[in-house]
Amino acid sequence: MITTFNELEAWARANCEEEYARLPDPSIYEITRFNDCVKVCVGTIPRTAVFHDLIAFEENALKVQVHLEPHTGALIFRAGSDIRLTRSYYDKIQLAEPFCWIWPALSDNLGLAKFNAFVRYAFMARREPGHLEAMSFRIQEVFPQICSDIARGQDVKNMQSVWEGGRSSGLGLLNGDSEGRWTTRREDNNNNNNNNNNNNNLSGINEPFEDDDTSVQQQKRGVTVKLAPLNHNLPAERVQFEDRMQYLTEEFEAFKATLQADYEDHEETKKKQKGAVERLRNEIEVERRQTHELEVQLEDVQNEAMMWKLKYEKLKVVMRGAIEEAE
Numbered sequence: 001m002i003t004t005f006n007e008l009e010a011w012a013r014a015n016c017e018e019e020y021a022r023l024p025d026p027s028i029y030e031i032t033r034f035n036d037c038v039k040v041c042v043g044t045i046p047r048t049a050v051f052h053d054l055i056a057f058e059e060n061a062l063k064v065q066v067h068l069e070p071h072t073g074a075l076i077f078r079a080g081s082d083i084r085l086t087r088s089y090y091d092k093i094q095l096a097e098p099f100c101w102i103w104p105a106l107s108d109n110l111g112l113a114k115f116n117a118f119v120r121y122a123f124m125a126r127r128e129p130g131h132l133e134a135m136s137f138r139i140q141e142v143f144p145q146i147c148s149d150i151a152r153g154q155d156v157k158n159m160q161s162v163w164e165g166g167r168s169s170g171l172g173l174l175n176g177d178s179e180g181r182w183t184t185r186r187e188d189n190n191n192n193n194n195n196n197n198n199n200n201n202l203s204g205i206n207e208p209f210e211d212d213d214t215s216v217q218q219q220k221r222g223v224t225v226k227l228a229p230l231n232h233n234l235p236a237e238r239v240q241f242e243d244r245m246q247y248l249t250e251e252f253e254a255f256k257a258t259l260q261a262d263y264e265d266h267e268e269t270k271k272k273q274k275g276a277v278e279r280l281r282n283e284i285e286v287e288r289r290q291t292h293e294l295e296v297q298l299e300d301v302q303n304e305a306m307m308w309k310l311k312y313e314k315l316k317v318v319m320r321g322a323i324e325e326a327e
Contacts, residue, residue: 073134
């Protein structure tokens with residue numbers, strides 16, 4: 001059974017040397033120590049997924065750190081300063097590289113097992129305890145797949161970098177422009193067209209105008225525009241126009257009053273609905289907190305049960321050895 005980093009490294013070099021060599025340098029892992037607790041940062045989680053805030057904060061995401069429980073060796077997730085995350089939150093965690101390259105996701109049992117093993121490897125690579133004996137499976141059962149996942153993630157990232165770099169640098173080469181401009185020819189044509197238009201505009205300023213009592217003719221760049229003849233019977237038409245405008249104004253004011261009344265009714269209804277929603281949110285938040293506390297208690301009980309099981313297994317081995325010696 002593998003329990004130390006040297007044993008794991010020797011096994012990996014013998015069984016998956018090429019993939020193991022692709023693992024990142026251990027110095028990239030963001031590991032912190034406080035007293036006896038060693039944590040590694042694995043990503044972030046949206047603040048609203050943890051607190052369900054009704055107000056906005058400057059920090060929209062909380063840092064997610066993972067550590068091993070000193071007594072049982074269980075994997076513990078924490079958000080922010082010291083908020084414990086149970087499994088119901090795992091699918092909301094946005095893992096950082098290289099943890100996000102592990103397949104499948106944390107919500108899957110296999111993905112969680114591989115993540116668990118990789119975190120312990122990261123600790124041991126930095127000469128911190130990995131507590132491999134506390135795992136319910138042997139690390140060599142998933143370690144080759146972990147190395148393959150990390151190598152595949154690095155390959156995909158490298159391919160994306162090469163593709164994006166080639167796409168961005170290729171624009172300038174399409175038309176032979178070393179500065180990456182590919183509209184030079186179009187800009188030259190636009191400049192020529194603008195110069196021609198400016199000359200035409202300047203030449204049309206002093207063109208003659210002709211008018212008479214019934215029409216106005218404007219000659220500009222060879223185009224003649226005829227305006228409609230003026231109507232001298234304005235008084236009667238003006239009265240009709242003013243009456244029509246008065247009628248439309250009254251209709252518009254009545255329409256505005258109706259809209260205002262409808263808006264006030266809508267605002268009153270919305271205010272009542274908002275109060276009901278606030279009450280429901282408060283009730284849901286209370287239920288969420290109670291559920292979270294129960295999940296934490298359940299996980300503690302499960303970890304304690306696992307600890308006692310391990311002790312029982314060790315005691316059984318000791319008792320069996322004693323019985324064999326007595327016989």
